[in-house]
Amino acid sequence: MTNPQEVDQTSTPRVHVRVWLAPAVVVSLLMALLATMYLAYVVDPVKHLHGFPIALVDQDSGDVISGKPANVGKQISDALVQQIPSDKIDLRVLGINEAQHQLNTGNVYGAIVIPSDFTKRLGILATASVVPGDVTQxxxxxxxxxxxxxxxxxVVQTIAGNALAQANQTVGKQLTETVRDQLHSAGSAPELVGLSRLMLAKPIDVVVAPxxxxxxxxxxxxxxxxxxxxVLLAGFTGTIVINAMVDSSLGFAPTExxxxxxxxxxxxxxRLRTLLLKWGVVTGTAPVVAGIFMAIGYWLxxxxxRPLLLxxxxxxxxxAVGVTALSIVSALGTAGLLVNLxxxxxxxxxSSGGTIPIEALPNSVARLADFEPMHQVYLGIRAILYFNADGSAGLSRAIWMTLVGLVIGLLLGGVVTRYYDWKGLHRAPAKSR
Incomplete structure (x- = not known):
């Protein structure tokens, strides 16, 4: 006789469609979203440029060329403002001090600087094309x-290189005509030949420097x-580990x-006390993990x-990430893990801006940077590591946005779990309710 309570381990139970269909659909949709987001921001960043900030500094004081006052630097500066598309590039005409400040705080991605003796050197170059002597471009x-x-x-090199190549060609034509007029007035041969012609055709030396x-x-x-x-993975992955291990220890989930x-x-x-316990674990673990990160950074x-600030x-x-992620899981259950991901x-x-600038992302992706946690944290970490912890380099925004995220997480978790407790929605097997 076979005990009816014994389970036949050799039989294959019938698997309901929902057991395999629901996970397959969820994973497929998640991977479709992941592919769309990741490929959309990396396939063609230059195509999606919008408001990409570059400084333009014109220090040229002008000079006299062929007996006429000239300021070629201003001519080039005006041409760049007209030629560079304003819907893609935010070309900021600044003084040298302000441009350096914005470079030092990461508010511009590059700068085009025309020196104070630019026109003067062009005049010297024009003269040197017909008179022997030392000259520099x-x-x-x-x-x-x-x-x-x-x-x-x-991106900066591409934009500036294309724009200045056109400016170089335009100035070269003008300078060539000026020298020809000078030679014609002096009764010399009107045609330039050899090296002089080549140098005058592209008189500007465009130097790219970090x-x-x-x-x-x-x-x-x-x-x-x-x-x-x-940092984000410490909060996000830490949530998964802490949530699973605490629930297992409290008897709300099995452990294998x-x-x-x-x-x-x-x-x-x-539920509220359970969440408070998990929050406590995250808070106690966070400084240990942050210390480990720094120690490994030093070691490498x-x-x-700025070690203390970092x-x-x-x-x-x-x-902040751990508290918010735990609150989402406490409010939504298992679905909260997917939402956190x-x-x-x-x-x-x-949308972090860590690999591709925000201004080179599709608008739909770039708008996420207004609230996405990773972008806010990146601004703070970048400011501390690269910009002397300057508040205007993104640190101030990072601190305030991280604080806002923490407050939202505390309110979400506290209010929702307290409501569940008040309604008697305790964590227990369905059959015991």
Missing amino acids: PIITVYTNPRTGSFSPQ FHPLPSGTGGGLTAFFYTMM FGPWYVHYPPTPIS GMPID FLYSTFAII ILFIVLGLP
Whole structure:
């Protein structure tokens, strides 16, 4: 006789359609969202440029060429303002001091600087084309800002290079005609030949140089982004671990160790107290993790000029992300894990600005940076690591937005779990209710 309570381990139970269909649909939709977000922001960033800030500094004081006053620097500056599309590039005409300040705070991705003796050097070049003597080409310097990310210097070089190539050609034609007129007036041969013609055709030497280059050990400007990723993952992944282990210890979820299965009796504890316990674990773990991150950074040779501030902000950000993520899980249950994944990782990484500038993202992705946690944390980490912890470089915004996120997380978790407790929606098996 077979005991009817015994389970036949050799039989294959019938699997209901919803058991496999629902996970398959959820995973497929999640991967579709992930592919859309990640590929949309990396396929063609230059195509999506909007409001990309570049400074334009014209210091040219002008001079006299062929007996006439001239200011070629202003001519080039005006032409750049007209030629560079305003819907894609935010070309800011600034003084040198303001341009340096905005470069130092990461508010512009680069600068085009025309020196004070630009017209004078053009005049000397024109004279040297027919009179023997030493001469150097007039220089326009394009400064990139590698501290704003690894991709932004490429965009600056492309935009400035194309615009100045056209300016170089225009000035070359004008300068060539000026020299020809001079030769004609002097009764000399009207045609220029050889090296003189070549030099006058493209008289401007465009020099590309990094402004305040990054030291070694910064990964070409990527350490701030990956440090941000570590902080976000500490809060997000820490939530998954803490939530599972605390629930297991309290008897609300089983624990499996390989083939072994343990399910403790449920602990009589309210939802709010359970959440407070999890918040406490996150808060206590955050400074330890932040310290580990810094220790490993030092060990690998990463320059950290503001260690205390980096430690404090990293701890603060981990707590804010962890508290909010735990609140979402407490409010939504298992679905909260999926919501956290989308909020902190899937939508956060493309809109962080750590790899591709926000101004080079599709508008739909760029708008996420207004509230996405990863972008706010990135601004803070980048300001601490690369911009001397300057508040105007993004640190002030990062602190306030992180505080707002923490407050939202506290209110969401506290209000929802208290409401569940008040309604008697206790965590217990369905059959015991």
